[in-house]
Amino acid sequence: MGKLKPLTDNQKRALALFAERMDGRLRTHLNSCVHCGLCDESCHYYLRYRDARYIPANKVEQIARIYRRYHTVLGRLLPRWVGAADLTDETVKEMVDVVFGGCSMCGRCALHCSVGVDIPFLVQTARSMLAELGMVPKGLQSTVDTALRTGNNMGIPREEFVDTLEWLEEDLRMEVQDETASIPLDAEGKRILYTLNPREPKFFPLSISAMAKIYHAAKEDWTISTRCYDVTNYAYFSGDGKAARELTQRLFDEVRRLRADTLVLAECGHGARAIRWEGPRWLEESYPYNVTTVIELVAEYVRSGRITLDPAKNTKRITLHDPCNLVRGGGVIEEQRFALRHACTDFVEMTPNREDNYCCGGGGGQLSMGEYRDRRVETGQIKAEQIRRTGAKVVATPCHNCIDQLMELNRVYDLGVEIKTVCEIVADALVLT
Amino acid sequence: MSIPHWILLACFGAFVGASLFLCLQVAASARTIDPSKPKGNTWTGVAYSFTGAMSPLKKESARRHVPTYVLGLLFHGGVFVGFAWLVALFFDARAPLVLTRTSVPVLGLTGLCGAALLVKRIVKADLRRLSNPDDYFSNVLVVGFQMMTAVALVESRILPALFVYAGVLLLYVPLGKLRHAIYFPMARIYLGAFFGKRGVWGAKRRNQWEN
Numbered sequence: 025m026g027k028l029k030p031l032t033d034n035q036k037r038a039l040a041l042f043a044e045r046m047d048g049r050l051r052t053h054l055n056s057c058v059h060c061g062l063c064d065e066s067c068h069y070y071l072r073y074r075d076a077r078y079i080p081a082n083k084v085e086q087i088a089r090i091y092r093r094y095h096t097v098l099g100r101l102l103p104r105w106v107g108a109a110d111l112t113d114e115t116v117k118e119m120v121d122v123v124f125g126g127c128s129m130c131g132r133c134a135l136h137c138s139v140g141v142d143i144p145f146l147v148q149t150a151r152s153m154l155a156e157l158g159m160v161p162k163g164l165q166s167t168v169d170t171a172l173r174t175g176n177n178m179g180i181p182r183e184e185f186v187d188t189l190e191w192l193e194e195d196l197r198m199e200v201q202d203e204t205a206s207i208p209l210d211a212e213g214k215r216i217l218y219t220l221n222p223r224e225p226k227f228f229p230l231s232i233s234a235m236a237k238i239y240h241a242a243k244e245d246w247t248i249s250t251r252c253y254d255v256t257n258y259a260y261f262s263g264d265g266k267a268a269r270e271l272t273q274r275l276f277d278e279v280r281r282l283r284a285d286t287l288v289l290a291e292c293g294h295g296a297r298a299i300r301w302e303g304p305r306w307l308e309e310s311y312p313y314n315v316t317t318v319i320e321l322v323a324e325y326v327r328s329g330r331i332t333l334d335p336a337k338n339t340k341r342i343t344l345h346d347p348c349n350l351v352r353g354g355g356v357i358e359e360q361r362f363a364l365r366h367a368c369t370d371f372v373e374m375t376p377n378r379e380d381n382y383c384c385g386g387g388g389g390q391l392s393m394g395e396y397r398d399r400r401v402e403t404g405q406i407k408a409e410q411i412r413r414t415g416a417k418v419v420a421t422p423c424h425n426c427i428d429q430l431m432e433l434n435r436v437y438d439l440g441v442e443i444k445t446v447c448e449i450v451a452d453a454l455v456l457t
Numbered sequence: 458m459s460i461p462h463w464i465l466l467a468c469f470g471a472f473v474g475a476s477l478f479l480c481l482q483v484a485a486s487a488r489t490i491d492p493s494k495p496k497g498n499t500w501t502g503v504a505y506s507f508t509g510a511m512s513p514l515k516k517e518s519a520r521r522h523v524p525t526y527v528l529g530l531l532f533h534g535g536v537f538v539g540f541a542w543l544v545a546l547f548f549d550a551r552a553p554l555v556l557t558r559t560s561v562p563v564l565g566l567t568g569l570c571g572a573a574l575l576v577k578r579i580v581k582a583d584l585r586r587l588s589n590p591d592d593y594f595s596n597v598l599v600v601g602f603q604m605m606t607a608v609a610l611v612e613s614r615i616l617p618a619l620f621v622y623a624g625v626l627l628l629y630v631p632l633g634k635l636r637h638a639i640y641f642p643m644a645r646i647y648l649g650a651f652f653g654k655r656g657v658w659g660a661k662r663r664n665q666w667e668n
Binding site: 046047048049051052053055056057059060061062064065066076079081082085097098104105106107134135136137138139140141142300301302303304305308309310311314315327353354355357358359361362379 | 491
């Protein structure tokens with residue numbers, strides 16, 4: 025009746041990892057879901073497909089049923105009665121499809137759960153078990169491996185990165201007509217060490233230019249490391265705790281080596297969350313330096329008058345997409361609005377917005393998992409419709425991951441909008457004195 | 458005390474012991490130390506978690522499912538009314554007649570609310586897929602308790618049966634789905650602390666960035 029099925033060595037390791045992580049928080053959330061199903065419409069996957077597989081409660085169930093089987097009395101004795109399940113190839117297969125392919129860990133469901141179950145936390149724990157089983161989808165695993173091997177998730181060689189920045193520096197000098205304008209590299213003892221999403225040097229160098237222009241206007245004392253600058257941490261999404269820690273440690277060591285006062289996190293939702301909020305837990309210590317996001321920094325520049333903006337330089341209607349990990353997962357909610365209101369003449373909100381926003385569909389590592397490309401684009405329809413309803417001509421978002429997804433949605437759903445980062449819009453509005 | 462009294466008392470003792478064990482399990486591994494620097498306030502978030510965040514104005518799941526939300530509220534309210542009466546009946550405490558007469562239809566109604574939720578679980582395909590036998594059984598057990606308490610208020614001959622039934626219910630709480638009653642406050646605390654510390658819940662952030 026309740027006899028446990030034999031386990032492979034990998035499955036034993038995955039269960040051991042699960043048991044090792046069984047702290048009060050995990051135990052509480054695993055025991056709290058009542059299967060009321062009221063969370064259904066808080067999920068963009070469910071809204072798009074109306075398929076019970078994507079109800080957040082079913083995502084909880086993927087790991088809760090394993091918990092009940094191995095950690096509760098009734099689950100051991102009467103597994104069918106309480107819906108407990110052995111860890112088998114079948115349960116693992118379903119788990120992969122649901123927690124990797126059917127969830128962007130956006131956290132909207134947690135905010136609206138009747139009980140208060142932290143669903144993305146449980147999904148992340150399930151992903152950790154799958155990482156231990158070697159079941160992380162190839163694209164996501166390869167992104168993590170590349171970051172570990174080369175120091176950035178795009179595998180950009182250092183020389184190429186330096187060349188790009190030197191070219192951008194020349195460009196900056198021409199644009200601001202100041203020969204002293206610079207993009208300082210590997211300088212020690214600066215106030216700010218600025219990070220980048222590797223997609224910037226690879227595909228969107230104008231984002232770097234925009235930020236360099238803002239730093240120049242603010243007369244900031246800053247630098248970029250050419251050895252360790254990657255703000256992303258895809259191991260957070262793959263559930264690989266060791267890799268997540270390793271990537272965080274590298275950045276931690278670089279800030280200390282360069283003796284910077286403040287680590288500024290580029291426009292990257294999950295990177296900001298991983299480094300600022302999860303990193304100290306992975307390293308088991310507080311950072312001995314300040315950590316802030318570039319959005320908070322720029323908003324402060326505007327508020328303090330350190331930079332001056334002319335909103336008349338951006339007259340097209342602009343709307344804002346809230347990146348889940350920056351907003352719901354990181355509390356950076358009003359700053360980007362403040363900056364945009366000062367940088368354009370016609371700013372409109374999407375509905376819903378702020379912590380109630382819908383994921384664009386590209387979060388949770390979805391952009392690197394080619395296996396689920398169709399789902400990613402189809403679930404993005406919710407966001408596409410939100411954008412269309414605003415009548416905006418420009419969509420701003422402080423996250424390069426979201427930028428990629430929004431660009432694809434723009435093309436697929438024929439939205440006819442421009443997609444920009446918040447800092448690009450602020451840079452366009454700068455009044456240089 | 459009669460045998461049913463003793464049975465209920467023993468079951469209550471087991472319930473308290475098991476519940477304490479579950480709570481201590483959480484407390485012993487709470488790992489409350491989070492070395493990240495706060496943007497908001499943990500305790501403001503926790504307070505908000507139990508208040509504003511529960512309101513249908515803020516909670517979309519409640520707003521989009523008002524009938525279920527109301528049924529759920531009444532059903533859970535009935536649990537507290539039922540247990541209050543169980544204590545009174547156990548100690549043979551005299552209550553004003555008007556209170557007794559009001560409680561009978563109230564418990565009948567809250568029990569019916571629970572039964573309606575059960576019907577919804579049976580009828581809706583999505584909910585059926587999410588459900589296991591424990592979900593149905595737990596619902597029936599609690600509906601039965603409320604109905605039986607209502608009857609016991611007008612027919613004292615079923616009191617011994619009510620005591621035994623309530624004992625079974627108490628024994629089952631820490632074992633099955635009903636254990637959410639024990640974990641619910643802790644889940645709200647954890648979630649409130651999470652969103653509070655990060656400045657998502659409870660922070661008066663809009664004033665800061667008004668202009």
